[in-house]
Amino acid sequence: MVDTVCIIGIGLIGGSLAGGLRSRDWCKTIIGIDVDEQTIADARRLKIIDQGFTRVADCEFTPDVVVVAVPLSYVRSVFAETRHWFASCKAYTDVGSTKLSVLQDLASEFDGKVPACFVPGHPIAGREQNGVLAAVDNLFVDRKVILTPNTGTSADSIALVREMWQQLGAHVEQLDAETHDQILAATSHLPHAIAFALVHCLSTQTHTPEIFRYAAGGFADFTRIASSDPIVWRDICLANRHELLKAIDDFDSNLKQLRTSLENGDGDALQSIFLRAKNARDEYNGS
Amino acid sequence: MVDTVCIIGIGLIGGSLAGGLRSRDWCKTIIGIDVDEQTIADARRLKIIDQGFTRVADCEFTPDVVVVAVPLSYVRSVFAETRHWFASCKAYTDVGSTKLSVLQDLASEFDGKVPACFVPGHPIAGREQNGVLAAVDNLFVDRKVILTPNTGTSADSIALVREMWQQLGAHVEQLDAETHDQILAATSHLPHAIAFALVHCLSTQTHTPEIFRYAAGGFADFTRIASSDPIVWRDICLANRHELLKAIDDFDSNLKQLRTSLENGDGDALQSIFLRAKNARDEYNGS
Numbered sequence: 344m345v346d347t348v349c350i351i352g353i354g355l356i357g358g359s360l361a362g363g364l365r366s367r368d369w370c371k372t373i374i375g376i377d378v379d380e381q382t383i384a385d386a387r388r389l390k391i392i393d394q395g396f397t398r399v400a401d402c403e404f405t406p407d408v409v410v411v412a413v414p415l416s417y418v419r420s421v422f423a424e425t426r427h428w429f430a431s432c433k434a435y436t437d438v439g440s441t442k443l444s445v446l447q448d449l450a451s452e453f454d455g456k457v458p459a460c461f462v463p464g465h466p467i468a469g470r471e472q473n474g475v476l477a478a479v480d481n482l483f484v485d486r487k488v489i490l491t492p493n494t495g496t497s498a499d500s501i502a503l504v505r506e507m508w509q510q511l512g513a514h515v516e517q518l519d520a521e522t523h524d525q526i527l528a529a530t531s532h533l534p535h536a537i538a539f540a541l542v543h544c545l546s547t548q549t550h551t552p553e554i555f556r557y558a559a560g561g562f563a564d565f566t567r568i569a570s571s572d573p574i575v576w577r578d579i580c581l582a583n584r585h586e587l588l589k590a591i592d593d594f595d596s597n598l599k600q601l602r603t604s605l606e607n608g609d610g611d612a613l614q615s616i617f618l619r620a621k622n623a624r625d626e627y628n629g630s
Numbered sequence: 631m632v633d634t635v636c637i638i639g640i641g642l643i644g645g646s647l648a649g650g651l652r653s654r655d656w657c658k659t660i661i662g663i664d665v666d667e668q669t670i671a672d673a674r675r676l677k678i679i680d681q682g683f684t685r686v687a688d689c690e691f692t693p694d695v696v697v698v699a700v701p702l703s704y705v706r707s708v709f710a711e712t713r714h715w716f717a718s719c720k721a722y723t724d725v726g727s728t729k730l731s732v733l734q735d736l737a738s739e740f741d742g743k744v745p746a747c748f749v750p751g752h753p754i755a756g757r758e759q760n761g762v763l764a765a766v767d768n769l770f771v772d773r774k775v776i777l778t779p780n781t782g783t784s785a786d787s788i789a790l791v792r793e794m795w796q797q798l799g800a801h802v803e804q805l806d807a808e809t810h811d812q813i814l815a816a817t818s819h820l821p822h823a824i825a826f827a828l829v830h831c832l833s834t835q836t837h838t839p840e841i842f843r844y845a846a847g848g849f850a851d852f853t854r855i856a857s858s859d860p861i862v863w864r865d866i867c868l869a870n871r872h873e874l875l876k877a878i879d880d881f882d883s884n885l886k887q888l889r890t891s892l893e894n895g896d897g898d899a900l901q902s903i904f905l906r907a908k909n910a911r912d913e914y915n916g917s
Binding site for chain 1 (some may be wrong): 774776814821823824825826830833848851860864865875889909911915
């Protein structure tokens with residue numbers, strides 16, 4: 344059994360991880376670190392952490408497993424503050440939505456070399472609400488968690504992180520970090536960028552109140568992700584900038600093709616785009 | 631009580647209307663007309679219509695209420711075939727997602743004048759699935775139905791169409807046709823165009839199978855509307871072409887603004903776009 348798990352960043356993901364581990368008794372002690380005092384107080388009140396600190400320096404525990412769950416722009420400073428734990432812990436992992444940037448942040452702290460205990464991770468899970476009060480124990484049940492270790496990663500550390508997520512009901516898979524970032528750019532980062540741009544666009548129209556008033560269920564679904572945390576998503580977009588720019592350009596040329604068909608009144612071309620999209624979604628959705 | 635209702639086009643909307651009226655006993659007889667023999671057979675088997683015909687010419691009934699529920703590109707020919715009913719019926723309505731094009735189609739059949747019994751209508755309701763087999767009696771419960779009559783429309787006809795939808799649990803509202811088309815371009819037609827373009831884009835990538843494999847719930851929500859009927863949406867886009875082109879251009883300039891901020895690594899600008907989008911969605915969603 345694992346003795347001590349330390350989770351740094353007790354938001355929706357970190358808090359749900361803490362709650363999930365607690366309810367499944369995977370470890371003896373759960374330490375929470377978060378810069379926000381209220382968050383620590385809430386997490387203690389919810390009994391999802393045993394001890395809480397607002398600064399790493401105040402924590403005298405030596406955790407077996409460390410999980411960093413802060414917005415991507417804060418990851419590097421967390422690595423610096425917790426540098427001493429990399430030598431002592433059994434596994435150190437993260438939950439970032441991009442993986443190359445996290446590996447780069449870590450390598451920068453260790454003279455270009457990523458410590459063997461570090462297992463990059465990304466649980467593909469979320470909710471519309473943010474913060475520790477939105478955390479739920481079963482957030483990761485039947486969700487995919489992607490790990491992106493490389494040849495230098497400790498097999499024991501990988502096994503431990505895998506076991507942690509499986510305890511929470513997640514399906515753990517492995518990809519290389521570069522492929523992860525390419526796939527997530529398309530499947531998550533691009534849709535978020537589009538949803539933010541769309542809602543931003545609609546919020547500045549003459550008919551803005553009516554637009555939202557007459558919106559149907561499909562619109563609510565479509566724009567739900569535009570309610571995501573602006574700071575988290577600023578960081579994700581910047582961290583995966585290269586792949587996201589390519590994805591935006593690719594989408595834009597598809598939208599232009601549709602626009603041209605529409606402007607030309609070319610019903611056959613429109614129908615063909617719509618049909619191929621429908622077939623792709625129906626095929627993959629059913630598989 | 632209304633004697634005979636004739637629904638032309640027994641797809642998801644027409645079929646759900648028939649089923650809803652049947653289960654609420656709003657009229658004595660429901661006639662279904664659809665070019666597809668199998669659809670007529672299915673609708674009869676489901677007992678949502680009493681009589682069915684594949685051609686208007688074969689129908690000897692004189693309906694009190696006529697509802698046209700075919701894709702927009704077929705509306706004009708339906709008006710032509712049912713020309714004789716405009717003089718005899720109490721109300722004639724439609725369910726088209728655009729209203730100016732329908733009014734124009736009808737005016738073209740009547741020397742530029744829209745008959746007083748015609749009440750343009752648009753139930754804002756739908757499902758991922760299409761066709762009569764996807765029809766459900768309660769599709770319109772708590773949904774909005776927008777009517778766009780003008781000063782020449784018969785008050786009795788408006789009242790009758792309003793009563794029909796209210797019987798099905800819908801909330802009936804009125805707008806002018808032009809405003810309707812502008813609002814729906816933003817809230818429905820643009821999101822559909824974007825979803826189709828996005829899924830089309832993702833279906834042609836190197837990593838297409840992985841993209842769909844690792845897609846999370848947000849992605850499924852976001853792309854659900856790309857499973858909509860390609861012919862119905864081809865017709866809607868073409869019928870509201872002018873407003874939709876404006877909406878696409880407006881969205882595109884918002885996406886470009888986001889792209890520029892991303893390319894410049896301007897985190898403040900990105901965060902500001904995301905925050906305004908989130909605030910708008912949260913505000914209107916909660917209201």
